Amino acid sequence: DVKVTQSSRYLVKRTGEKVFLECVQDMDHENMFWYRQDPGLGLRLIYFSYDVKMKEKGDIPEGYSVSREKKERFSLILESASTNQTSMYLCASKTPRGLETQYFGPGTRLLVL
Amino acid sequence: QKEVEQNSGPLSVPEGAIASLNCTYSDRGSQSFFWYRQYSGKSPELIMSIYSNGDKEDGRFTAQLNKASQYVSLLIRDSQPSDSATYLCASRRYNFNKFYFGSGTKLNVKP
Numbered sequence: 026d027v028k029v030t031q032s033s034r035y036l037v038k039r040t041g042e043k044v045f046l047e048c049v050q051d052m053d054h055e056n057m058f059w060y061r062q063d064p065g066l067g068l069r070l071i072y073f074s075y076d077v078k079m080k081e082k083g084d085i086p087e088g089y090s091v092s093r094e095k096k097e098r099f100s101l102i103l104e105s106a107s108t109n110q111t112s113m114y115l116c117a118s119k120t121p122r123g124l125e126t127q128y129f130g131p132g133t134r135l136l137v138l
Numbered sequence: 139q140k141e142v143e144q145n146s147g148p149l150s151v152p153e154g155a156i157a158s159l160n161c162t163y164s165d166r167g168s169q170s171f172f173w174y175r176q177y178s179g180k181s182p183e184l185i186m187s188i189y190s191n192g193d194k195e196d197g198r199f200t201a202q203l204n205k206a207s208q209y210v211s212l213l214i215r216d217s218q219p220s221d222s223a224t225y226l227c228a229s230r231r232y233n234f235n236k237f238y239f240g241s242g243t244k245l246n247v248k249p
Contacts, residue, residue, distance in 0.1 A: 132181040
């Protein structure tokens with residue numbers, strides 16, 4: 026079974042803080058993704074990575090950065106958290122070629138005060 | 139226009155009935171399609187994937203794909219209250235990393 030874990034289920038941060046969200050997968054997948062999910066807006070792609078140190082912007086990268094130093098770990102960084110970044114953050118990992126499917130971690134619900 | 143469109147619902151069906159969830163997509167280059175179930179406060183979990191025109195069955199679930207009409211559906215037979223959730227439809231182009239998600243359809247199965 027694919028296992029994707031995220032460092033925190035719930036986080037409360039203050040405006041202006043630097044926030045790190047970590048995601049780890051145990052299946053040696055090359056592709057990993059960060060989404061945020063908001064009511065009425067669905068899942069929106071922030072960044073994805075297709076290999077170590079390789080990344081591409083998604084649809085809403087502003088205010089975020091990412092880091093992929095090891096294949097199993099993909100981190101999302103909020104450089105200076107703002108209240109409009111309060112959201113559910115979901116990490117996903119994609120299986121290799123063939124039956125390419127995304128599997129999601131449990132999510133981190135972030136509240137920025 | 140969004141890449142993947144779904145009716146937000148809620149769709150209400152009685153227990154034991156067939157629930158029919160629908161999804162349309164705009165990119166004719168899309169080749170892979172996925173249905174995810176998401177319970178409130180939880181992350182999406184994959185139910186089914188479908189790549190070829192026609193039907194694909196897995197237990198009580200049947201996914202249907204019609205590429206000519208750019209239409210994907212999910213049928214849930216013998217619906218149970220535990221099926222009450224939001225169902226997300228997603229698509230992907232071949233050899234592309236990016237997945238496109240619909241906003242989801244909320245399903246309520248009434249006992």
